[in-house]
Amino acid sequence: MAKRQFKYVGHSVPRVDGVDKVTGKAKFVGDIVVPGMLYGKILRSPYPHARIRAIDPTEAEALPGVVAVLTAADIDDLNPIYNGRPIIAMHKVRYVGEPVAAVAALDLATAEEALGLIQVDYEELPTVVGIDAAVKKDAPLIHEEKGSNIGTHEQVRRGDADEGFTQSDEVVEDTFTFPMVYHYAMEPHSVIAHYDDNDEITVWSSAQHPFQVRSDISKIFKVPPSKVRLIINYLGGGYGSKSYTKFEPLALALARKAKQPVRICNSVGESMITVRRHGARVRIRTGVKRDGTIMAREAEIYLDTGGYDDNGPQVTARSATRVLGPYWIPNIRTDAYQVYTNTGSAGSYRAIGAPQVIFAGESQIEILAAKLGMDPAELRMKNLLKTGQELRPGLKGIDANLTSSLKSLIRESGWKKSRKKKNAAVGMGCAITNAGATPVSVAMIRMQSDGIANIAAGSTEMGQGVRTTLTQIAAEELTLPMEQFRMLGADTKVTPYDSSTGSSRSTTLMGTAVQKAARDLKQQFVKIGAQILSVKPRQIQVIDGALISGEARLTFKEAFERRFGKGAGGEMIGRGEAGPEITDHKLPVFWEVGMGTAEVEIDHETGEVKLKKFISVADVGKAIHPEHCIAQEEGAAMQGIGHTFFEQLIYDNGQLINPNLVDYRIPTFDDVPEEFHTVLVENGDGPGPFGVRGMAEGGILSVAPSVCNAIDRATSVRIKDLPLTPERVWRALRDAKK
């Protein structure tokens, strides 16, 4: 690939939404006041498992200022189930916090007061607490009709695992657990819904996937998609917590009844009981030859999915693959089970289904390396998948040079030197994930007569900088300054179809669509220029927004005016699509790569472990905006630090007992490692524009295993349960001494 000089791409340009955000002009759902808007609150179940005998909203309805009270009786005419859950509890509640009723009132205080006036008659049912209790033979059933508390069961098979273990010289088996954790986006999920008297629906939401929400609402409310409009301005962070449809249908059903727009903003506590990452228990067994060749892996993964599906089936499916690590394993037998319990539903969270199983797999790699007396980096290198090799049957071969990433990590982290120190507290973690992106994104660039090019792209801006990145791509292709572009916010009535903003997909897929739209528009200018300058299109060079042929020069603006007439208005539309052809109809669109090393300091008196140094490697293909890439990788690592050291939603018999920042500890700036460094690998081999590959999830993967590996290396104490609270570490160290 010839080295190309880029003007916008590859440069850490100012964010296009930066000024609006720092000046407070950027509007989040909680800032938006739609005229005539009511304030909504949700009445939530206080019981983890109960039958609803009756609900009486009369008293609440009579409270002055209350406009509508919604209960299951109001949704008879709808298709109420989506993602395995009802809009609002029908007959039964399955977790503490499940919506049972909702109130729309003139102000929030009245709505809150009204909640207390709704009479609900519950019949308590036995609570299913945790994975073990859920999968017991005679466990109470959370979904009676399913016949068991197991939802999805996903398997991956290759070769003969038993035979593989037989051929192995060393076989180890361990069980790891991973806590339920909360995303802690700055903004809890928020929705404004309006159902007008013409069955036209408008929803402002902090949803990551507007088109999927549109589709769900269309089905639930039985209106064509063209009558459903999702407007997503900004999200105050997502990380998967706002993936798929959340309580948009509830807010809409309430607005429909109230005949006025209603805004519902979750509190942090409400978010914590309604969305989280799956807790997990992973039994994993790996066999290796004496030379380090991995012969077989078996895994049994139980994921605590909570009361309803949400995205649990997909998380489960993904975990069964992701547990394999970035290695060639000839014999595979993995089983992943989605387990219902009486807790809030787990959904998507950065690298769905991966941290839980990669913690297990990458811990075990170093257990094996110790047994073999090998440098664990060497053991990894030996088994790393080569480019083109298949991780498992049915998926596209590896599209990245993993060896190059691992070499970078070894070099940049000073791995070899640190290994030479005896009992140095250093450890490593390596992972890849099959990015779950559906490769369908469509974009337009609509150039106006004032020279402004509106980029119509349905990707949602949640802090990741997608508006900036897409603008860079468009600017580079059209050779126009960034200032000449406007990113239209995601709006299903305005921006073309995009399957989602998640799975690290936007730069690769929407980026491709935008790049094609820009090229399409540029080509139109070239055609106009060729006609005006009487040359062939290929004789025209496009430089800095002008069409150049020999001495002749025509700006886009001039070409536009020649096209439509001076002062006559007009519009030129470039369109672009990314579809499954982007990776030749084989998923994943790309493999995401995350590798890291940790160096820790252990206080043997208190059990406190400090992450001193963390180096991670992200193979980004091409960094469109290097600072964003680094920020994403570091942000991911910080979330990894969270679940490794502190974070855990603690349930006591179905009651979440720490739904606040005092009792639920998240990383602060104090927890940033003293040495914290991200290496961007840019081999230009990604499927996106300029060779880009999705990133931003990889950084979360290696923290937990590398930290536990470092502790083990320093203390010979292997910890298999997270988070690493001082108490847990202190006990482990004490037990080891015994």
Next chain:
Amino acid sequence: MAKRQFKYVGHSVPRVDGVDKVTGKAKFVGDIVVPGMLYGKILRSPYPHARIRAIDPTEAEALPGVVAVLTAADIDDLNPIYNGRPIIAMHKVRYVGEPVAAVAALDLATAEEALGLIQVDYEELPTVVGIDAAVKKDAPLIHEEKGSNIGTHEQVRRGDADEGFTQSDEVVEDTFTFPMVYHYAMEPHSVIAHYDDNDEITVWSSAQHPFQVRSDISKIFKVPPSKVRLIINYLGGGYGSKSYTKFEPLALALARKAKQPVRICNSVGESMITVRRHGARVRIRTGVKRDGTIMAREAEIYLDTGGYDDNGPQVTARSATRVLGPYWIPNIRTDAYQVYTNTGSAGSYRAIGAPQVIFAGESQIEILAAKLGMDPAELRMKNLLKTGQELRPGLKGIDANLTSSLKSLIRESGWKKSRKKKNAAVGMGCAITNAGATPVSVAMIRMQSDGIANIAAGSTEMGQGVRTTLTQIAAEELTLPMEQFRMLGADTKVTPYDSSTGSSRSTTLMGTAVQKAARDLKQQFVKIGAQILSVKPRQIQVIDGALISGEARLTFKEAFERRFGKGAGGEMIGRGEAGPEITDHKLPVFWEVGMGTAEVEIDHETGEVKLKKFISVADVGKAIHPEHCIAQEEGAAMQGIGHTFFEQLIYDNGQLINPNLVDYRIPTFDDVPEEFHTVLVENGDGPGPFGVRGMAEGGILSVAPSVCNAIDRATSVRIKDLPLTPERVWRALRDAKK
């Protein structure tokens, strides 16, 4: 042109908005309730000409329920002038009805009550009444800074008119007058405006030209066009009364102050004092050779434009050309003057500037024919412009076969037979107009994964059937049933740029854009099909929404799914543009043709004239929807019947004294001629899709001259002033007897 079989085009299919309209589901601005909406009323000047010394809104502001009172003091920060008028009167009022203040209140009754509480201190100024008074040397000035009461002065010159008259055998000179008339659209102009706290502007309006209103608002309120959104759902008739920007800026300034959306719906009376057709006085002189060859024409046109410009300059400019008729005239000298008077502003009205001058010109043609003893049809035929001939310098040559239209008229009306009867009350009128369409229209067709194709076209539906016609064009090109399309209403945030809906332009220009968008989309399907079926694109035939090659058949839906993946969503976008290339960069885009004959019955006792038979010819190139074409032509003729027989806004010293249906008589079904027939000429020679040429304005042109010619033919009494009230006719007949 090979005869092509059409499935949708050329058929009078059901209107796509028909069911919504007859069931009341179609929302007009007056039906739309935006949440939080206030009700606005405008305080209007009671004086035709006065200085405003002071306005005190205090008392009105204090009225419970009043949210905001707008006066000129509130628009200091804006660019307040557009189309020659201020948003709201500043310092001075120039007609009775001029907005002086406006109130937004919780309900209409309060808003109306508040108007009475606003104290305005006026200093009356002398009123300028009528054209004669306005152009007097020492007339009071309506716009002091202009130095006279004449605005635009337009001239057309060719050859030497004086020399032409010298060479003529007969020269006649007459002066004709034409009344001020009102469009009487069913729906008076209505606007909802919302100015949100992020400077985002949304305006729902019954405006015909959303993009022009957007542009004006952008300039007035100093916000970029991308922040201004005009939504035009349906109009209850336009006829030019809703062309350009009306009181949208006023409603918006009021909403901005109220910080809530405000709806203002004009009453009929308010519309009648604020928008109308120009009254006119036309002195016209024509010279012919004995053989009927026209040698010269001179015209002096004075148009009463009212207190402000609105569209007066363009109307004036157009009249100076349109007075020439459809004839080759070697020597031309026409002058048109836009005259300010202290009356409501005149603006666009079906065939701007044409009925006034064509009444004069076509009356005079029959005066000349009588003098020459020629059949007036023969005189016309002799002088008709040939295809390609130039009516006047600077305009495109005639693109229609006028001879064929006149022949059709002569044949279909039984002209020759009726002329044989002595004193038969039959007359004729022939006209062409240079349609004032700016040739810039852009469209998209956005095919969704459910198979629905959204047509994004910014043309406004005002009853003319544009949504149906554009859908027919798209359906024909894409070979898909009409039901599979949805017309997105005009919405500047959604639909691409379109210069206007007016000048009979939409079927020709937006039709072209839609046709190209459809072809573009079809081509994309063909490409996909060719790839899947492994054939060349040209080996694929598109029939009934399927791609056919030999035995192989692939529906669009299947191709779409093959493109993006089954159930994976996606969107395919076809785009199309019509620009000045459509007529090789020369205006007009097309010449519109209107010819007709009238047969009347005269009651000599009462002076009542009844139109018994009216035959008109419209050269439509190709009728996309024949019934719509006929309805348009007949509707235009009915408006012609209105200004010919009844309609006239009567001002008494600046006060409109008949602003209601009792005193301002419009045609009713009783006035429909017994024989009323439209002939559509379809030579396929228009510049639009399938050879279409714009129509719908021509039918208004020939009524007045053909009726007056018929009266003259029957009674030898020439009436040169409209309308033909019984009193006026009776007096004319009586005076002739004297």
